[in-house]
Amino acid sequence: MADKKQFSQKFSHSKGGNFLNFFILVVVAVFMVIPFVFTVGNAFKPLDEQFLYPPSILPKVPTFQNFLSVSSLMRESWVPFSRYMFNSVFITVVGTFFHVIVSSLGAYAVAKFEFPGRKLFFELVVVSLLFNSAVTAIPNYLIMSKLGMIDTLWAIILPAIGSSLGFFLMKQFIEQMIPDAMIEAAQIDGAAGWTIFMKIVMPIVKPAWLTLIIFSFQNLWNTAGGSFIFNENLKTLPHAMSNIVAGGVARTGSAAAVALIMVIPPVVVFVLSQSNVIETMGSSGLKE
């Protein structure tokens, strides 16, 4: 008995096509990982191999020297390395945590209740998806300085908490995953609004939390501080990394080591949450 799936694919998908399909994807994937391969290679190359001619991708005598020299480089630096680390972890954890809570609260109200201004609010959110923070950076600087937040970590954390992409994804997901009847039933049972949100809505939208977490994590972990932070004590890991890179070619190995260390956390988070992310993105569509 032929499986139904095989039946449909037998007729519409040729073997040659399947091969070509796979081949193209491999080529694309190779292009995508080139910088990673170089980074991993360089991170483990001893200094004398960094500038070998012809260049090799993988080290002949792998070494941890680069990772060790990162810590000694950092000890010499003006601000202790742990400071950069703390700043990055702090903005990432605090920003991501509140982004998930604050977006879920608002998205729940917009997705499930009728109230004046609801449509307009959501339309504003959708339009704002077009606007990259690079484009609003100038007026944002003015606002930050009026609020006295220049040179504080809040200048990075607060806008990230109010990021519209997360709100949008959460709203779409709640709208499609939670039937109105479920909320009505809970209301009839006498559950208060807050209890319904915490006990019924939040557990169901867990895949969406993970999606918001990965997007927010990616964004905050890779923030260098931009034009809002000038105090070296408040700079982040990406900034520390660019300092090492600026040290010249002799530091290629250490720069790669730091880059590798920085890339690991977001990759781990993504690997752990990928299937949930895909589930959430299924409801990301914009209808009009």
Added chain:
Amino acid sequence: MRKYSVWQEMKRKKACYLYILPFGLLFFTFTVLPVAISIILSFSNYNVFSMPDFIGFENYINLFFNDDIFLKSVLNTLTIAIVTGPFGYIASFLIAWMINNLGQKIQFLMVLLIYSPTISGNLYTIWAIIFSDDANGYLNSLLSYFGLIDTNIYWLTDKQYMMTVVIIVSLWMSMGAGFLSFVAGIKGVDRSQLEAGSIDGIRNRWQELWYIILPSMKPQMLFGAVMSINSAFACGAVSTAMCGMPSTDYAVHTVVNHLTDYGNTRFEMGYASAIATVLFLAMIFCKKAIQKLLSKVG
């Protein structure tokens, strides 16, 4: 009478406003307000230190008639946006579609590999070493090792190549949230519809794509388009990381670079705001155009 009832309704639903309040406050302060401020300041002369004085359309007139570098940056942005926008958009859709034809486990790995540039954030700076002008640049040493070149090519400072390099790196980074949305959307296409299609005479995978998959994915396509517009028009970080700021002869100077130059370096906020406002309008126009186009697909 009607006003009264809206007010009543708002009072009755005050819990809803409380739920939205925290997000709404941050969203208005850091997203809506900046756009409004940009539009207002774009009609003024403002250097942060003294009060803005309003000068009508002068900024816009200077922008379009007296600023050759702005026009050049528009041209560069359009070049990058047209290649990475539509091309990246279509490529990320096709790649998502091809991934869907693979087995479950390898799908997982492919999504990870292809999405990895977006996860890695700052890793794109490695491209600056790959394309580096001297013999330490990987590409140059590779090409000369195989005897294809005798002198190093100045990838990052020769006008002939700069744009190509920036486009390659931007394409590398173009598989973002839109790509994930496509992967999810294609997964969500009803299996029974595909089976029915093959009985109804769908002959190959292209017909399946056009007649079954595309029509059921329009919402994701529009979302993906919004994400593409967002990143295509905001290009600038890659130019700076690859070719410096300002780049040689402004060959890869983008509108966002121009905006940063006037806003952060020269403190001509009114002028910078006019640049931002032009960008907002271009993005909204572009989204409307794509929406129209998508209504004709499939």
